[in-house]
Amino acid sequence: MEHRREATTRLFEELEAASDQEAHRIRDEIVRLNMRVASDCARRYRQRGIATEDLDQVAYLGLVKAVRAFDAGRGHDFLSFAVPTIRGEVRRHFRDLGWALRPPRSIQELQSRILAAEGDLAQELGRSPRPSDLARHLEVDLEQVLDALGATGCFAPASLDIVAVDGDDSLGDRLGAVDPAFATAEARITLATLMRGLTPRERRILELRFFGNRTQAEIGADIGVTQMQVSRLLNRILGRLRERMLAESDASSGPAA
Numbered sequence: 001m002e003h004r005r006e007a008t009t010r011l012f013e014e015l016e017a018a019s020d021q022e023a024h025r026i027r028d029e030i031v032r033l034n035m036r037v038a039s040d041c042a043r044r045y046r047q048r049g050i051a052t053e054d055l056d057q058v059a060y061l062g063l064v065k066a067v068r069a070f071d072a073g074r075g076h077d078f079l080s081f082a083v084p085t086i087r088g089e090v091r092r093h094f095r096d097l098g099w100a101l102r103p104p105r106s107i108q109e110l111q112s113r114i115l116a117a118e119g120d121l122a123q124e125l126g127r128s129p130r131p132s133d134l135a136r137h138l139e140v141d142l143e144q145v146l147d148a149l150g151a152t153g154c155f156a157p158a159s160l161d162i163v164a165v166d167g168d169d170s171l172g173d174r175l176g177a178v179d180p181a182f183a184t185a186e187a188r189i190t191l192a193t194l195m196r197g198l199t200p201r202e203r204r205i206l207e208l209r210f211f212g213n214r215t216q217a218e219i220g221a222d223i224g225v226t227q228m229q230v231s232r233l234l235n236r237i238l239g240r241l242r243e244r245m246l247a248e249s250d251a252s253s254g255p256a257a
Helices: 002-016 020-033 035-043 052-069 078-098 105-125 131-138 142-153 182-195 200-211 216-223 227-253
Strands: none
Touching: 002 020, 002 078, 020 035, 020 052, 035 052, 035 078, 052 078, 078 105, 105 131, 105 142, 131 142, 182 227, 200 216, 200 227, 216 227
8 A cells, every 4th residue: 555655646746747648648557556446445335236347437437537636736645635536436426326215305415515525625634524524614514414424325225135244134034013912902901991890700701711712611610600600791791891891982082073
């Protein structure tokens, strides 16, 4: 890396005094020397729905633009200017062609302003601009800049079949499902109130019948009555619960306005 920096600096020094034809050759040499840097910049955007070869080509285009736009007279290192310029070019490509989910227009417009400002700020500061630098330069809130930068991950949705980083299950396995108890939640709450009005013996009968799946003969043996008596007791308990539930429903509805 250090050798590349030194060689690039030397070539830019030669560029200042070169003829037009020689300047073209020197710029080509600078591009070839830093193609690995461009490829490294593109690597972080792989696996997001755009072919790796296309990303590399866009990164190389950003490198060419950086070489043409760099002003060695400002005294800053070329790579501190080139890296944000290359990344900006890749992100611009995603912005134009790679969205799977498009953020609000205000976010897209701010992203365009950020991309335009990153190169100039990098050369002015001698380093990649921080979000706070961008916010101050663009005269917008830091939160807006963070939102715009954070939206760069909306290019392609992750497959639900991908194995999670911290386990052996897939992302799809971790998604929640509709709880079947939701459908009966309201009825359970209503019944819980009504059940408190029953005697222990009546609650026992209902528990054995509907939660223990016992037959009427088994319930009778448990509480010491005949099967016929169990049948009558069940009908009486359920009828009383039904009447109370209807009464509560009518009371909660209230008079019509």
